[in-house]
Structure formats: structure tokens, C-alpha cells
Amino acid sequence: MDQTCRLDIAVLCKPILAIVSVVYRPVTVDELVSFVDIPAGASNDESLAEIIGLSVKDFLLVEAAPKTFPSGIDDVHYSIFSRSLRVVSWKLKCNIYGLGAPGFPIDQVTPPDPDPLAAGQYSCVYWIHHLCDYNPSKKVDNDFQDDGLIDAFRR
Structure with a gap:
């Protein structure tokens, strides 16, 4: 899991954030996977959900922190x-x-x-x-x- 999450976070997170921003209802992991490329080795729904959740969180806390938390x-x-x-x-x-x-x-x-x-x-x-x-x-x-x-x- 750690190796998967160390991928270039932005490469995984930006498409995920873009998709969840424009869908008309919350989507399931299966539905989300059909819209984005998920790294090889992430095979089951639970690991995909964890990768998506951790990657998006890491992206927001690290890469996008100045915009996500302008006051800290x-x-x-x-x-x-x-x-x-x-x-x-x-x-x-x-x-x-x-x-x-x-x-x-x-x-x-x-x-x-x-x-x-x-x-x-x-x-x-x-x-x-x-x-x-x-x-x-x-x-x-x-x-x-x-x-x-x-x-x-x-x-």
C-alpha cells in the first residue's frame, strides 16, 4: 500500500478530484474506477477505496495545501x-x-x-x-x- 501511495500523487488525484467534482451524484468505487486509470496491483474494491482515499488526502495535505488551507x-x-x-x-x-x-x-x-x-x-x-x-x-x-x-x- 505504501508503495502504491508513493506514486506521483497528483497523477492519480487530479483525475479523481476532477471526476468527483463534476458527477451528478456520489459514485461508487467501481463507478469511479471506470472513469480513471488505477495503478496496477490495486485489485480489490477495498484496496482501491483506500488508495483513492489516502491519495486524495495526501494530495490535499501536501500538493494542494496552500490552496486547500489558505489560513493553515x-x-x-x-x-x-x-x-x-x-x-x-x-x-x-x-x-x-x-x-x-x-x-x-x-x-x-x-x-x-x-x-x-x-x-x-x-x-x-x-x-x-x-x-x-x-x-x-x-x-x-x-x-x-x-x-x-x-x-x-x-x-
Whole structure:
């Protein structure tokens, strides 16, 4: 996988980004592969999806970073972190699915439709990762102080 991803990233990523930018709906890996040349040795759907995902991510983080992150990647991490805490603070509540008793088996839970957690699933899991990847020394922010965003969420 490492050798495949070390190919000239731009050669693989530019066509992928171009295609996903103009398709009229999200496409499957199989559909995407039919539109671009994928390196030899990447045979199954899982490895293709990983190559595509890693290659596009590498391209955006390395080759296109000045255009992708004009204010720096720290600002994007901070934005995701702060918005995530706002989302989970607003969305989460005790017994949000209305389960009958504590300890209800997770495999028997059917989320309601619409799922009140749908928009916040990523935020619930990854807000702390974005906080860790953010470099707060570049910016003084009240979110890190008593009565700030983190303290309010924790309480």
C-alpha cells in the first residue's frame, strides 16, 4: 500500500478530484474506477477505496495545501472542533432514543427516523481528535478557559 501511495500523487488525484467534482451524484468505487486509470496491483474494491482515499488526502495535505488551507490546517481543525462541540452540546440529551431501561442491548436499538444523532455522529467521536491536532498556541481563545466551550460541554 505504501508503495502504491508513493506514486506521483497528483497523477492519480487530479483525475479523481476532477471526476468527483463534476458527477451528478456520489459514485461508487467501481463507478469511479471506470472513469480513471488505477495503478496496477490495486485489485480489490477495498484496496482501491483506500488508495483513492489516502491519495486524495495526501494530495490535499501536501500538493494542494496552500490552496486547500489558505489560513493553515490548524484553523480547519479548530473550526471542526468548535463546531463539533456546539453540535453535540445542542443535540445530546439523556436517553435521546427513548430506550426503556439502562443497559438496553445495543444490537436491539433501532434509531428513530429521522435519527437525532445523524448529523452529530462524526462530532461525537472525533471532536477531541481535532482539538488534539489544533495548535492553540497560535491563537488565544476563550474556549479553553473556565466557562469556555470545553468547560461548558464538560459540565
